[in-house]
Amino acid sequence: MTIDQRSAPSAPARATARRILPPPITGQEFVLVGVVAVLWILLSVFTPAFLSPGSIQPLLVSVAPIALIGVGMTFVIITAGIDISVAGGIMLCAVITAKSLVNSNLPLIAAVGLSIGIGVALGIVNGVLVAYGRVHSIIITFGTANVFQFLALRVFGSATVNGIPPTLDVFGRGDAGRTFGIPHSFAITIVVVAVGWWYLRHTSGGRHLFAIGGNTEAARLAGIRVQPRLMIAYGLTGTLVGLGACFFIASGTSTLDQAVGTGQALAVIAAVVIGGTSILGGRGSVIGTLLGAMLVQTVTSGVTQLGWPSQLADLFIGIFIIIAVGTDILRERARRKA
Numbered sequence: 001m002t003i004d005q006r007s008a009p010s011a012p013a014r015a016t017a018r019r020i021l022p023p024p025i026t027g028q029e030f031v032l033v034g035v036v037a038v039l040w041i042l043l044s045v046f047t048p049a050f051l052s053p054g055s056i057q058p059l060l061v062s063v064a065p066i067a068l069i070g071v072g073m074t075f076v077i078i079t080a081g082i083d084i085s086v087a088g089g090i091m092l093c094a095v096i097t098a099k100s101l102v103n104s105n106l107p108l109i110a111a112v113g114l115s116i117g118i119g120v121a122l123g124i125v126n127g128v129l130v131a132y133g134r135v136h137s138i139i140i141t142f143g144t145a146n147v148f149q150f151l152a153l154r155v156f157g158s159a160t161v162n163g164i165p166p167t168l169d170v171f172g173r174g175d176a177g178r179t180f181g182i183p184h185s186f187a188i189t190i191v192v193v194a195v196g197w198w199y200l201r202h203t204s205g206g207r208h209l210f211a212i213g214g215n216t217e218a219a220r221l222a223g224i225r226v227q228p229r230l231m232i233a234y235g236l237t238g239t240l241v242g243l244g245a246c247f248f249i250a251s252g253t254s255t256l257d258q259a260v261g262t263g264q265a266l267a268v269i270a271a272v273v274i275g276g277t278s279i280l281g282g283r284g285s286v287i288g289t290l291l292g293a294m295l296v297q298t299v300t301s302g303v304t305q306l307g308w309p310s311q312l313a314d315l316f317i318g319i320f321i322i323i324a325v326g327t328d329i330l331r332e333r334a335r336r337k338a
Helices: 011-020 027-046 053-078 086-104 108-133 137-156 166-171 184-202 204-214 216-221 226-251 264-274 286-306 311-337
Strands: none
Touching: 027 286, 053 086, 053 184, 053 204, 053 226, 053 264, 053 286, 086 108, 086 137, 086 226, 086 264, 108 137, 108 166, 108 226, 166 184, 166 226, 184 204, 184 226, 184 286, 204 216, 204 226, 216 226, 264 286, 264 311, 286 311
């Protein structure tokens, strides 16, 4: 009797897959769920209005763009890269889209398509420079961050954008922005997180990203096309920056000022790192990123509702980042000794 050896993967192949991929749900994600739950309980005790729909719904709206862009950032950091240009990208996408809405009264699909198209272009610029420039991504994206911000400020022209029509309110905080009490922006983010989780775990492209972050040269020698994979990661981040810019426009008023996007790069990176993605590359989870964004925004919202100085939110988030990075470094040292 002949046995078809193609019917099941070989033992070495299964072992390699186990080394590359993290568990479906990691221990750090369980810890984050516990931490967020404890924070919600404490905040509901000290500020009873915290668990009311009028408080939770805006919280989820504020979580949505951070977690959404965080999905792309997770892909990038898994490859041992980073993209600190997202704040400038948000600003540029938002101001061009807002001005187009004011001047041309674009319909919803056209406005979203315009913002995403700009974001894709910015992501491809980063991807090409990182993949083929042979310079570390932090240097490349630091440079493009300043370029994107400069271009955005030129479009602003030292003035706010006023009279933005309610075209994007479907992503906002009001009644038009939610169905059955669930913000549309947050629901879209959940879908993107689910697709990102599936891609990373169940496609060869996702496994290649983990392999690139684990050892770029070994991945290249194994036949992985490193440059195209890097361009996909940065292009995806740009795509989500474009969509996230629509969320930022919708979550405000009919006015867009030059502070849009400020500080969002740090918020996104904090969510990804706190969520368990290794800053060293080769390991990460978009579910963890969603939970990290939830933790970051819960801390920010809680500090505000308690009436504490806003600087305390930065302090607490910084402590969480130090704990996450320290845990990651200790875990990596233990793995190398094993």
